[in-house]
Amino acid sequence: MAFISSRKHGQQPWRPGSAMASALMLALPAGAVCAADTVLPTVKVEAAPVVPAYKTETLSSQKYTAPLLDTPKTIAVIPSEVIEQSGAVSLAEALRATPGITMGSGEGGNPIGDNIYIRGFMSQSDTFVDGVRDSGSQSREVFNLEQVEVSKGPGSAYGGRGSAGGSVNLVSKAPKLEEFTRGSLGVGTDDYRRGTLDINRTLGDTTAFRLNAMAYAADVAGRDAVNYSRWGIAPSVGFGLGTDTSLVLSYYHMQSDDLPDSGIPFNNPFSSGSNVSRNGDGQPVSVDRNTFYGLVNRDFHKTEADIATIDAKHTFGNGMTLRNVMRYGKTTNDYVWTQPDDSKGNVVLYGNVWRRTNSRITETETATNQTSLDGKIELAGIQHSYVLGLELSREETNRGSYVFSPGTNNLLTGNTTCASAGAATGYNCTTLNNPNPNDPWVYTRSLSPARTSVVTTTQSLYGFDTAQLNERWSINGGLRLDDYTSKLHTPAYVSGSTATAAVSARTHSQFWNYQAGVVYKPVAQGSVYASYGTASTPPGNDGGDGLDGLTTAVQNLDPQESRNIELGIKWELFDRALQLAGAVFDTDMKNARVTAADGTTQNVGRKRVKGYELSASGNIGRDWQVFAGYTHLNARVVDNGFLNVGTTAAPVYVASPYNGNFFPTTPEDSLSLWSTYTVLPGLTVGGGATYVSKVYANVNNTKWVPSYWRYDAMASYTLNKHVSLQLNIQNLTDKVYYNAVSSPHYANIAPGRSATLTANFMY
Known part of the structure; x- marks a missing residue:
């Protein structure tokens, strides 16, 4: 994305022609504007609404039965706009957008891949795709993601077995x-x-x-x-x-x-x-x-x-x-x-x-x-x-x-x-x-x-x-x-x-x-x-x-x-x-x-x-x-x-x-x-x-x-x-x-x- 725009309302383009027409109308004498035989073009003025680019009111999972604002839990939603604007090309890079997450290295029994730690606890096995556990070590991409939802703190009520740190859900x-x-x-x-x-x-x-x-x-x-x-x-x-x-x-x-x-x-x-x-x-x-x-x-x-x-x-x-x-x-x-x-x-x-x-x-x-x-x-x-x-x-x-x-x-x-x-x-x-x-x-x-x-x-x-x-x-x-x-x-x-x-x-x-x-x-x-x-x-x-x-x-x-x-x-x-x-x-x-x-x-x-x-x-x-x-x-x-x-x-x-x-x-x-x-x-x-x-x-x-x-x-x-x-x-x-x-x-x-x-x- 070249610039931030609302998901619901695109930014209105600047139309120099329309702006000039409005200025000319204000400059003309009243008689000229109201002449019986004069037909002026209709000028429609539109203003782009002030809407958030980085806001998601609802989470993707049905298990969250309230809007994000009223969900009693720390959840960071990383939207696709942030992922694209920051140039992230992997999940590890996308997760850099929210604090409290670190990546572990491969060694011994720990494989190479997305070794995620949330709030100090290993969450390697707590990655979900559209609410379904995504098992197996791998290095994940971002090209098919709408957003990334990071739920912090113990959450086994939502996803079953898991760590005390939290989980990552890829939408x-x-x-x-x-x-x-x-x-x-x-x-x-x-x-x-x-x-x-x-x-x-x-x-x-x-x-x-x-x-x-x-x-x-x-x-x-x-x-x-x-x-x-x-x-x-x-x-x-x-x-x-x-x-x-x-x-x-x-x-x-x-x-x-x-x-x-x-x-x-x-x-x-x-x-x-x-x-x-x-x-x-x-x-x-x-x-x-x-x-x-x-x-x-x-x-x-x-x-x-x-x-x-x-x-x-x-x-x-x-x-x-x-x-x-x-x-x-x-x-x-x-x-x-x-x-x-x-x-x-x-x-x-x-x-x-x-x-x-x-x-x-x-x-x-x-x-x-x-x-x-x-x-x-x-x-x-x-x-x-x-x-x-x-x-x-x-x-x-x-x-x-x-x-x-x-x-x-x-x-x-x-x-x-x-x-x-x-x-x-x-x-x-x-x-x-x-x-x-x-x-x-x-x-x-x-x-x-x-x-x-x-x-x-x-x-x-x-x-x-x-x-x-x-x-x-x-x-x-x-x-x-x-x-x-x-x-x-x-x-x-x-x-x-x-x-x-x-x-x-x-x-x-x-x-x-x-x-x-x-x-x-x-x-x-x-x-x-x-x-x-x-x-x-x-x-x-x-x-x-x-x-x-x-x-x-x-x-x-x-x-x-x-x-x-x-x-x-x-x-x-x-x-x-x-x-x-x-x-x-x-x-x-x-x-x-x-x-x-x-x-x-x-x-x-x-x-x-x-x-x-x-x-x-x-x-x-x-x-x-x-x-x-x-x-x-x-x-x-x-x-x-x-x-x-x-x-x-x-x-x-x-x-x-x-x-x-x-x-x-x-x-x-x-x-x-x-x-x-x-x-x-x-x-x-x-x-x-x-x-x-x-x-x-x-x-x-x-x-x-x-x-x-x-x-x-x-x-x-x-x-x-x-x-x-x-x-x-x-x-x-x-x-x-x-x-x-x-x-x-x-x-x-x-x-x-x-x-x-x-x-x-x-x-």
């Missing part, structure tokens, strides 16, 4: 009873190329077809070896649109082929011994931003996503609506990726880096059916807006990895010690300051015989209601029961001369979750609320594709239970064009899984986050738009269990020395701002600022990345009613900072300054 573009063709073509620095297409056609009075498509390729500024390439297509057709009975069929396909980034290692591997004095201060090592430790002819990252949905809806004569959503989804995540591992002491002792090989090939299939009934009813003089629903789902993840011959350790020593680097080590060791990504690493790659399968089934019943007691007071409540079963199986296998026995694990639990809130409206455009919500995180919450996996050690544990108390206010100003919101909250997980005094994993830990959040979204006058937020988080590990200070054979457990430490991957303060201003008809300028305070990479709080400010800028110009140009400059000051931190071994370094020029068209 897809759907067919409309309109005729339009929209698209964009963009080029930029670092070989940036991107094209999108959005076509909507009516096929009758109640039928429409829509097609969205995207192709994208680019290098990464300041990271010469890293590159991205992907394409996607999303057709949909709607029948009975605008009638009591409708059916929407949609399909989404996206695939990518990237060279993944390996990040920068930390410089703090020792906690005791004679080498402690050599340690750094816990930050990543100081090397040039372009330093890349991966291998071009070994590393890759390929993903593929296919989602088919059938959405049927019927509204009865009394206003009650029955809806059924069926979905089948399949995702794959396939990669070999170099982690610059600092844990072996090579950085400090030798100035070298071991090129640790991480790999994964995962396929996740999901089948989900949601049936819901919603409407309005008056009982005992009280108006109720309600929804009742049943959800059935099955998720299956099959995960494996790769093995390499002759191996990925130092060939000179057969281990991970890298006293030297280069060809003699098999290029598995490289120098800290001058690694060569084009080293001729040539090995044989094959699938590992170790395979893991996880099948998760869920049956859920839920209900939500907003009771309007009077014009001032309303009560919002929700209740959900989940029956959750997850089964893990790793078949027996032989690797070389080593035989490994089969492993199986199973967990089953039923858990209730609820959301309750009271809303007071002192005026029609404002609300004050208090709410209480819960979340349940059972063993194997990630469905077999992340850090929160099912194992024999945790299979018999109860779900981790979290609760959130929140007090907030939402207010609309400037004829409801600008919405302001603020909330204070206290999230408490009392039975977190930690190591108990006997060395086993038990539900005896505790984590707590206290904080507040402020936001603004909408118009300040006709020409000035703003989308901004600030979050403060005091995220502390209250009880981290026990630590073994003895040996494996003779353990000695003491209370964790990390009690009271700050959550990893969690900034204490974060701010985001995006704002645009129409300086002349057709000419809009804008910019953004992001601030993130210091972030720790481990619960020890010994490894960390510093705070940073990042600035972006944009300008757009409308050539005519069909074509506009948009210039975006990302990371305007070319700031060196780290944008993903969750591994204690390395940190992801952010892109440098880049520029793109996009031609947007609409017919």
Whole structure:
């Protein structure tokens, strides 16, 4: 989009001819104007209404039974206008628009992909597409998104199993009873190329077809070896649109082929011994931003996503609506990726880096059916807006990895010690300051015989209601029961001369979750609320594709239970064009899984986050738009269990020395701002600022990345009613900072300054 416009009313074009005619009429003598034989043209004066560009009064999910203004919960709605104006091309970039969200890095059991942390808690498995859980690790696109809804705080009453931090719901573009063709073509620095297409056609009075498509390729500024390439297509057709009975069929396909980034290692591997004095201060090592430790002819990252949905809806004569959503989804995540591992002491002792090989090939299939009934009813003089629903789902993840011959350790020593680097080590060791990504690493790659399968089934019943007691007071409540079963199986296998026995694990639990809130409206455009919500995180919450996996050690544990108390206010100003919101909250997980005094994993830990959040979204006058937020988080590990200070054979457990430490991957303060201003008809300028305070990479709080400010800028110009140009400059000051931190071994370094020029068209 070249400039901000209302979704309901387009900005009226400036007509110089009409303005001149009006001026001439005022200048003429009265007699000339009123002459009997004189017929003057009719002049129609129209004024564009002052309406918000960044405002969505209703949320996409039926489970929210009140408008956003009167929903007692912190929910950030990122509209497509902000996504397009800011130049975001991925979900991770779009989420930068709201504070309190950080991205984690891939490491060990954590895959490469959208590793989302909300208010300090991992929400990797809490991503939904149109209200349906989107399982499987992947890197998501934005070309088919209408908006992104970020619900903060425990929300298992809405989505079932999940983290205490919140969830992300992606709202897809759907067919409309309109005729339009929209698209964009963009080029930029670092070989940036991107094209999108959005076509909507009516096929009758109640039928429409829509097609969205995207192709994208680019290098990464300041990271010469890293590159991205992907394409996607999303057709949909709607029948009975605008009638009591409708059916929407949609399909989404996206695939990518990237060279993944390996990040920068930390410089703090020792906690005791004679080498402690050599340690750094816990930050990543100081090397040039372009330093890349991966291998071009070994590393890759390929993903593929296919989602088919059938959405049927019927509204009865009394206003009650029955809806059924069926979905089948399949995702794959396939990669070999170099982690610059600092844990072996090579950085400090030798100035070298071991090129640790991480790999994964995962396929996740999901089948989900949601049936819901919603409407309005008056009982005992009280108006109720309600929804009742049943959800059935099955998720299956099959995960494996790769093995390499002759191996990925130092060939000179057969281990991970890298006293030297280069060809003699098999290029598995490289120098800290001058690694060569084009080293001729040539090995044989094959699938590992170790395979893991996880099948998760869920049956859920839920209900939500907003009771309007009077014009001032309303009560919002929700209740959900989940029956959750997850089964893990790793078949027996032989690797070389080593035989490994089969492993199986199973967990089953039923858990209730609820959301309750009271809303007071002192005026029609404002609300004050208090709410209480819960979340349940059972063993194997990630469905077999992340850090929160099912194992024999945790299979018999109860779900981790979290609760959130929140007090907030939402207010609309400037004829409801600008919405302001603020909330204070206290999230408490009392039975977190930690190591108990006997060395086993038990539900005896505790984590707590206290904080507040402020936001603004909408118009300040006709020409000035703003989308901004600030979050403060005091995220502390209250009880981290026990630590073994003895040996494996003779353990000695003491209370964790990390009690009271700050959550990893969690900034204490974060701010985001995006704002645009129409300086002349057709000419809009804008910019953004992001601030993130210091972030720790481990619960020890010994490894960390510093705070940073990042600035972006944009300008757009409308050539005519069909074509506009948009210039975006990302990371305007070319700031060196780290944008993903969750591994204690390395940190992801952010892109440098880049520029793109996009031609947007609409017919």
